[in-house]
Amino acid sequence: METNLSRPESVFAIDCVILGFDEGELKTLLVKRNEEPFKDYWTLPGCLVVDQYESIDAAAARVLYSLTGLEGAYMEQFYTYADVVRHADGRVVSVAYYAMVRLEDTRQSQLIASYTRNAAWVPVAEIAGLAFDHMIILEKVLKKVRRKVLYHPIAFELLPVKFTLTQLQNLYEVILNKKLDKRNFRKKILHYRILKDLNEKQKDVSYRAAKLFKFDKKKYVAMSENDNLIPALSEGEGVAV
Amino acid sequence: METNLSRPESVFAIDCVILGFDEGELKTLLVKRNEEPFKDYWTLPGCLVVDQYESIDAAAARVLYSLTGLEGAYMEQFYTYADVVRHADGRVVSVAYYAMVRLEDTRQSQLIASYTRNAAWVPVAEIAGLAFDHMIILEKVLKKVRRKVLYHPIAFELLPVKFTLTQLQNLYEVILNKKLDKRNFRKKILHYRILKDLNEKQKDVSYRAAKLFKFDKKKYVAMSENDNLIPALSEGEGVAV
DNA sequence: ATATAGTGTGTATTAATTACCCTAAATACT
DNA sequence: AGTATTTAGGGTAATTAATACACACTATAT
Structure with missing residues (x-):
């Protein structure tokens, strides 16, 4: 009109x-x-x-x-x-x-x-x-x-291209303002198969170096042809019934 | 600026x-x-x-x-x-x-x-x-x-205030463009406890009349104080891994 | 060699999701 | 009254996902 x-x-x-x-x-x-x-x-x-x-x-x-x-x-x-x-x-x-x-x-x-x-x-x-x-x-x-951040991989945009699982978890914890369980977080994120293991390790850390990963955009897009969705990354998502 | x-x-x-x-x-x-x-x-x-x-x-x-x-x-x-x-x-x-x-x-x-x-x-x-x-x-x-529609009860806005579960399911099917299983749909939606059973039945239908429900906004808001979220209503939500 | 700091891993329990069909109830028709 | 028609309504077993939980390993620094 x-x-x-x-x-x-x-x-x-x-x-x-x-x-x-x-x-x-x-x-x-x-x-x-x-x-x-x-x-x-x-x-x-x-x-x-x-x-x-x-x-x-x-x-x-x-x-x-x-x-x-x-x-x-x-x-x-x-x-x-x-x-x-x-x-x-x-x-x-x-x-x-x-x-x-x-x-x-x-x-x-x-x-x-x-x-x-x-x-x-x-x-x-x-x-x-x-x-x-x-x-x-x-x-x-x-x-x-x-x-x-729970269903779309925008969090990776904030991390260095190469990151460790701990860094990723820290980021999620900060964004969601909530502690996450390390073992469960790793299990979940790795099961999505949207991370590429770079077979590299951190340098210049004064403790055991962690493995580096990167977000595998190709795999991600292929997986979620339609909608670019990933399931919830947080624990306790949704309403408790 | x-x-x-x-x-x-x-x-x-x-x-x-x-x-x-x-x-x-x-x-x-x-x-x-x-x-x-x-x-x-x-x-x-x-x-x-x-x-x-x-x-x-x-x-x-x-x-x-x-x-x-x-x-x-x-x-x-x-x-x-x-x-x-x-x-x-x-x-x-x-x-x-x-x-x-x-x-x-x-x-x-x-x-x-x-x-x-x-x-x-x-x-x-x-x-x-x-x-x-x-x-x-x-x-x-x-x-x-x-x-x-998968995590927020906006679908109810399209239905008459009093509706049957079949009507609700049809609406979801039309919006999502996908058939849903009747028993699973009912189980799920009733478990959310966001419907109020009106103890009324349909009138003027030429077959067995169905029970009428309404969306219980109060319960819904109380449940999801923060975010107004309900879990996924569709089957097969998210990415198959 | 020893202290330090963070990495990396498995299992048992519980909850949620899926696949799957038949009987009951109400009306319409004869 | 009897029968046909149409939709309502309900349960279980199998699979998958979510959760809770603790310790040994590794690399570096001193």
Whole structure:
């Protein structure tokens, strides 16, 4: 149903929850504002999209790239908000995305971004409040990721390409905020046959080195032709009946 | 990251996939266009949102109400699209919603809407193409609903308030496009304890009348305080390993 | 050589999933 | 009244998945 509006125009904003895993913590990349409103508050990184020919996905990718130098990381459109008035003379609809990045890949460029734009990786557990409605967006993303991680292998996007089973388990424990049983976790994840044993071991650890694995995307895609689903990785998923 | 744009303005569109279940089929409410482009094509119902103070959700609810007379039906924001140019002089970002409605509730008003606006309930299985990118939106919604129905009780939104187990099973079979075993289905759904046995039977059927149940929302919410999840209702969920 | 820190493994129990068919009940028809 | 028709409703055995649980091994550092 369209009315005849003289000059419909799409000016909209992107907000981006960029998640990373570092030092046993889930972190997100925040930017400090230096103008009102919310001067000196942390915000989710974002941008205004004015160009009529830039797609939403491209704009979100641009935000990610400008802060981290990364291209091709896992990104997904998430939710669209229109309730926040940012500018005195009108609201801007904003489309939220979330991205999952390997922090190791961002080292150099992230430092640059941090220097010029006052950006920082902040452990999500320590974030108490953000500008605008960004805290709500962040919490909603975390809720979604906690669920999605149970049936879709997005968690691997946060780990180094080569990882140990313990690292993987730690990541799941942090995301789900819950301890998992080591033997059961290993049994389960190995039964899915979505990991490739690299026949390599960790180096430079001061204890017994663990075997390295990588996520076997080919096998995974072949297995789940339709839907890209894996069964629940967590214990006690679902409702107790 | 905001630039200083002189007059940011949110003009955006809503598109709405309205699903119903009728005569054993999943149907969606479509509207026939009577102007170019895509004259005489079916489209998803929608509207342009010009009012700076109408929320996205309210606009979506307005679309639903204007076509069906329904308020308070299940609706969920779904995905946002910006790639479609509808007006020669600029694209309009459009936010897609889907709604699940009880077709029985719409009988009168739907006829009115149908008369004035050339709207019709069309079985989704028979829809081959739609105007704009609406076919893509519809397919994506169906994919989402097929998945969501496995862990969230949205299917009940499509059934009459009082229903039989056979009706419920038929609905699942239609949504999932797959036969389910009667005994296993009943065992499972009853074990969840989210149905209330009404101790009533069907009337005016020309065979043995079945017991009527209703969805027990209170019990359901109590059970799944956190997440509103129910385990999989389908057989063979997940990846075969 | 010894302390330290993390790796890697198996089994028994319980719960969930699957495959599989016949009798009971209500109405329609003659 | 009797019979045909149509759908409702229920149980069990076999398989598979989920859980709870503890100790010996290995590599390095001192």
